[in-house]
């Protein structure tokens with residue numbers, strides 16, 4: 450198969466009343482790519498996904514999935530979907546529910562295989578209503594992969610899972626991407642985007658504000674982060690230092706994003722009671738914060 454475009458959004462816009470939920474998004478995803486859609490609450494991730502799936506009509510712009518409409522791609526079993534809510538019948542047993550979804554598709558994989566791949570082979574006879582949040586997410590995952598889709602779209606798939614469940618979930622996902630499936634997932638977890646995506650698309654206020662590999666996004670934010678315990682820190686003064694781009698606090702701990710960390714360190718040591726100082730280069734979280742701060746300044 451030649452390299453193909455799985456998803457193409459061009460100039461896609463959606464308004465809800467006065468709220469511009471998605472503001473002219475262009476996004477093209479090639480087959481085989483694993484793409485993380487990252488961004489704070491209300492950035493427009495879910496709305497973008499809903500338009501990509503044909504659940505919401507854009508006010509402007511075009512959406513194509515495998516060259517056709519989203520509805521056609523889904524009807525042909527090319528797209529597996531895992532949304533944040535819905536799709537669950539509480540009184541049904543896990544096996545029954547997944548079987549029901551299998552019945553909607555032309556060439557589903559066997560139910561037992563979908564359950565095994567989702568790591569819930571032992572839950573087939575359990576009722577949905579007794580399951581934990583993480584187990585329910587796995588049932589949703591089984592429903593997403595049963596059509597044997599080329600593209601899997603997941604909206605915050607690991608919400609409600611503990612660390613171990615998240616790790617297991619991504620191991621299951623990895624098995625699917627190793628089969629060459631294309632994946633788009635929305636997440637708030639930067640470390641998930643960093644660890645599992647080939648490409649990170651960062652949204653904010655309905656727009657794509659960064660698009661590249663996690664490494665490229667990190668590299669776009671030069672400079673260092675200083676983390677220090679600063680009793681009685683004067684945040685306004687720290688924020689106004691030349692070379693300081695952003696200041697955040699976590700209790701007594703101050704995080705300073707710096708273009709010039711040497712000058713900032715001299716200031717901290719000479720003028721404050723800073724101790725336990727660490728200096729690190731930007732990680733993805735710093736990059737996202739810095740890009741966010743930049744956008745706020747521009748807005």
Ligand SMILES: Nc1ncnc2c1ncn2[C@@H]1O[C@H](COP(=O)(O)OP(=O)(O)OP(=O)(O)O)[C@@H](O)[C@H]1O
Nearest residue numbers: 465468469470488489490491492493494495496497
């Ligand atoms: N059905 C709707 N009716 C009205 N406003 C909506 C609707 N859906 C989304 N919005 C608004 O559009 C904006 C984008 O929301 P969206 O859910 O797409 O963001 P998100 O990035 O997925 O956020 P989260 O991470 O919180 O899920 C928000 O301001 C939201 O309140």
